[in-house]
Amino acid sequence: MAATEVVQSRRIVTEIPGPKSRAIQKRRSSAVAQGVGSVLPVYVERAGGGIVEDIDGNSLIDFGSGIAVTNVGNADPRVVERAAEQLARFTHTCFMVNPYEAYVDVCEALNRVTPGDHEKRSILLNSGAEAVENAVKIARSATGRQAVVVFDHAYHGRTNLTMGLTAKNMPYKHGFGPFAGEIHRMPMAYAYRWPTGPDNCGPEAAAAAIDQIVKQVGTENVAAMVIEPIQGEGGFIEPAPGFLPALVEFCRANGIVFVADEVQTGFARTGDMFACDHEGIVPDLITTAKGIAGGLPLAAVTGRAELMDAVHGGGLGGTYGGNPAACAAALAALEAIESDDLTGRAREIGELMLDRLNAFADKFDVVGDVRGRGAMVAIELVKDGKEPNPEAVAQVLKHCHARGLILLSAGTYGNVIRMLPPLVIGDELLREGLDILEEALAGL
Template identity: 45%
Template sequence: MKRKYVDIKTEIPGPKSQALLARKDANIPRGPFNTTKVFAESGEGALLTDVDGNTFIDFAGAIGSLNVGHAPKKVVEAVKKQLDAYIHPCFHVMMYEPYVKLAEKLNHLTPGNHRKKTFFLSTGAEAVENAVKIARKYTGRKGIISFERGFHGRTYMAMSLTSKVKPYKYGFGPFPSETYKLPYPNYQTAGKTREAHDEELLNRFETFLLAEVSPEEVAALVVEPVQGEGGFNIPSPVFIKGIKQVCEKYDILFIADEVQTGFGRTGKMFAMEHFDVIPDLITMSKSIAAGFPISAVTGREDIMEAPGIGEIGGTYAGSPIGCTAAMAVIEMIQEENLLDRANCIGQKFKERFTALQSQIDQIADVRSLGAMCAMEFVENRESNSPAANIVKNILQRCHQNGLIILSAGLYGNIIRLLTPLVVTDDQLEEGFDVLEEAIVECCMSI
């Protein structure tokens, strides 16, 4: 079928991608996973073209790193200007203004009117690791609580906080000790009302602090406002406010992991704004800089000042290129009203696929918070058994037909959309067409 944006000229992968695949397999270990089997040649906005000239609509956005799209001109121009000035004097050797400017901006933008400070790293996992270091230093406690189905990164502390064993943790232990996990809301499978489910989980938190670890030994709780890899599970404000109240009761620091939810993805600059909860520390990365590797930890001034000189940082942390790109990204989000755009994308998604849900027995749930959109698939609604095989087949059809899209969830039975917020209405609807056709083909044939 001829489409306006998708343009598939060869088999997928095409001959040039196949040749590069052979070189990749000969020289790169199998560990780094690849969603598609093609190689990029160019990208713009929500479109990606591979080395064989095939053009795809991108609903993955580099796993949520490209809220402002591929190669946004404002960011490219800012980075080119920075490259002409200097590339990396290293903030620990000779400081530079872009680091200070971005810290000032994030101190202003992140939730809460209290005094804050920010410092930078390179990846989301580094941000989480350093938030934990700061929390332990400030409180003098060791314990860290995270949640089932949560994902916080692939370094050792981040892996310990992450819940999914395969592929993230299996065979890599032992992990850091004194980390604990609590259940996170899953209203689709709870078998009770949202209110009753929230009450049960909050009661379990209090019981946990009696039965498993004393609150006087817990430094911090780390939570994704909306779980990413865990399946785009959206908690209620009651739950988020409830766990924050428990933390306040016992002087446990509240760390919001906004690596995937930040910078406009959910229709707010940060997802915590939906819940009217102010975190003590917040971690950021992914869409902070349109794909340039940079991450941040922002927090209460007194907490952030706990580490001494030289106790936090890194050689490449807060590179001037990343800081400059991030300032341009923030300007784009504000100037182009991308928060409103995120909400519009989510609304269009829910309208389109809630209608399809009424026809397809295997679609158990359609959910979104802004442009953080997901569909959960089961074998059938009566059994409610997770259907990873169906999702795998849908994704394969989508990739063959010009749509890049991802799965998620503990069972791999969730399709998630991390569409660049700059996607046009025509591109969005064409991507929806490809996705809907793949769903119908895979589910109706069962």
């Protein structure tokens, strides 16, 4: 049965995880490094639409999309067909040795769809962390400066440099230092937790960040400012209005490269092709990955031609960057997003989910905040006012997983439940998943 034939209904026939998954989990413990975790160790047989089927025959509702990867759905037929055709022709040559047209096609597509109508260039890589790291390399090369500005609650990856850029210690940074130098962290416009209230958050946070940069770093030393237009692992923090435009203006005035990390927010996830589009932000460089290729590993940096071309020949690249099968998949995924209007579908998903989640906030004191855009939404769980409540998150996830709903946590304090359904999920599955979430909240 092809992925497109996966029945779009939840079906639980064993406990979760089931006996076959538990048997493989036992094998895993003696074969796979313990440092690799799994949110829900059900071993997957196939997936499609809004459903993930495990090897025990259970069908789970997918509110995770492999962490915002399968935006076009798992095993989209167009992605599968294009990738399979490419695999039959050749699997690898290394673009730096013998190039191929699909790499150029993907770069042309990225130059077209990313924010701004200026002349652009792109490079293709393997992962979001690699894209962010290369964006910093490009900014440093182009500006001749070294310092990098990042923000509270940020997540940018697991390489040495991107761990340094990432804010959260556990589990991402703990025990892995020392990290790269010349990284400077600034306040984030976290409206729910801003001391003087959400209405003041955007202007005040921008002013605080700019003041610290000027006084503590020196604008003449800053190569790049790297920020997620909506923070992902940090808890789906949507910057308060005005924050991002003020930062862009500051960067433009001071020769600082503004880098938008859209690894999680890109490719229709937020109801726009990119989250920057919401406030009309045009970054100098934009990093993408996750949803770029329908589930195959691919990432990119796209940016102003004069910046991208400032690096010396041979200074950018990698053996697998822009793998031909992944390039074919990316072209098919972009075609699916545009032809099926998945940006519009993301907005529909957001309206449905936010209506229900706001109702939960009215009904349950534990829901302190509801936030997000499109099919990237979250609730923050609290106790005694705004004190983070990670214990409640753990209870909710345990209930939902047992009932066949894949959910993820997030947040610096571990107290956020994030929802990232595939953009092809049906409304009935969305409602059923939210019903399960409501049951869990009611049981706290």
